[in-house]
Amino acid sequence: LNRRACTAEPLDLARIRRQCDAALARFLDGKSQDLPGSTRTIDIAGVLRDYVLAGGKRIRPVVCVVGWHAAGGCGDPQPVLRAAAGLELFHAFALIHDDIMDSSDTRRGSPSAHRLLAALHAARPDSERLGTNTAILLGDLALVWSDEMLHTAGLTHRQLGDALPLLDAMRTEVVTGQYLDLLSGGQPSPDLDHTMTVIRHKTAKYTVERPLQLGAALAGADPDLLGTCSAYAVPLGEAFQLRDDLLGVFGDPHVTGKPVLDDLREGKATPLMALAVRRATAGQLRLLHELVGAADLDEHGAAEIRGVLEDTGARDTIEHMIDVRYRRSLDALAHAAFPDPAAEALRRIAASATGRTA
């Protein structure tokens, strides 16, 4: 028996996305006005606003709002939209600090935050260092303000009390996942289990499970329902990241907005690479050790690596793993008692997150 939905209308995900963007713009515009100005400073709240609104799929806020509908959420959606939008500020925090740690120059086809800030302080002799330092602070602000958006969303005490433990768990998962990821870069490794652990912590829980649970909790979901959310979300989150890893190597940079050599130059430890290393011949392994993680890797070298990822069947296996997880996720959804509009939206989200080209 399905929970009753407030509406039988399909959920308009593009509209939810626009509403979250509007909430973010309102919040950050307010911060621009509140902060102490100085002739020496730039409007960092404005910088964060432009950074956040310039791109991104808003998958976390959208999943959160759908989670609220899935758990039978009714009434004024504004507090939930604002709390959901706060997840995007948390994501901005993670991206900004991640790009500093990886020394990435671009994000979503635009300059990364530390590059952007270095350019804004270009008149100063220490602009490079200032770019990195102010980006650390910009990330800190994004984290702090993601909380403030939640705290000031107009939620009841009860809703806030239900939300905080989920967010606390999510934040520890993301940061410790980043830590595991940081320590596994460099040389290609055959440690498939380790890369799957990183994926689970850094992405699977954070991108789908926790946002969905957060939305459901805001509608008063009980532990059973939160478990149902996980059954759908964890395999989907893994599939999402496996697709992301494929796009990082085989994707079209004009579509992904991410230079296709970055992941390979960084020597990012992915299940894709771990599988290739496990199956490589001695010659292929030599090639991987030589090229993966090389800072000066060129397009020719990347083509050679791609050849190994295909010839070892690693790429096909990852496609298969995505497919298995996608089906597991849909299967969980079929057994969930979500209202039809929410279930239908979650099916669409699963299809686009696993089959996406960007």
Next chain:
Amino acid sequence: LNRRACTAEPLDLARIRRQCDAALARFLDGKSQDLPGSTRTIDIAGVLRDYVLAGGKRIRPVVCVVGWHAAGGCGDPQPVLRAAAGLELFHAFALIHDDIMDSSDTRRGSPSAHRLLAALHAARPDSERLGTNTAILLGDLALVWSDEMLHTAGLTHRQLGDALPLLDAMRTEVVTGQYLDLLSGGQPSPDLDHTMTVIRHKTAKYTVERPLQLGAALAGADPDLLGTCSAYAVPLGEAFQLRDDLLGVFGDPHVTGKPVLDDLREGKATPLMALAVRRATAGQLRLLHELVGAADLDEHGAAEIRGVLEDTGARDTIEHMIDVRYRRSLDALAHAAFPDPAAEALRRIAASATGRTA
């Protein structure tokens, strides 16, 4: 008419400090056990525990607990102690990121977090970079966990609802204060107003006002009482930072735990330096421009700078400014309706924060 105190006993500040340390140790030991281990990782919760407990005066947690008593707080102090201890984790976040931005090698007489982490990863070829990157994450964790300590302190919904806006304000103040500070380093500047703005944001509100208000809010303080807290705390916080600036230049490094050349080499923009620049003769100004902010400044150069700070009367003026603020703070206290044990503790805190040698 004074508010009724639960007890007429004097508050034992050293005991409060020990109780906060015990709460921190319990929380972080729990995190050490919860986090996913790996042969590649080190116990970062344990690293944070050792870092936090190695030193520090715990002024923020102590002030917070005294604030609770000042507002007539009664009953089980444990939730308040745990929430107060969370302020120390927030402080660890601020210090860790600050030391990365300043490239400081030491903190409280021990290695700074990024140096500590670089040493722990010394076996890896990229240990320097890994030290900085993992320190960014360690700071992020400290921030995230400071919240979690508060959320799980056992406060009522009402208490939490009263605490969050104060903490949100504090966190924005600290990060934007850091930002102002970052942009003002380098060359000595005569801009006294600017340095006082930085002090107010970065330290005065954060070190005394917000912790005191937080404690008072946890005891149900009304806006009037929170205003009384500010009247005591803002001048005291300014005096505290002015003393800190003096110690950074004239203090004994064996007592402060801070190399006495760091502030001068960094070219830290302080009211002390701004006053000296405003009053300097042409010759003194040349000397300041040449030596302040020079990365290779030696003890001889530092002695020359100290001479200018004294000869211009800048040092004496700062001592006078500390004294004025100390008296203003005590005056506010005399007019506050705090219970005697709390008022007496706040008098002791004011004396030690403005006259301290470390």
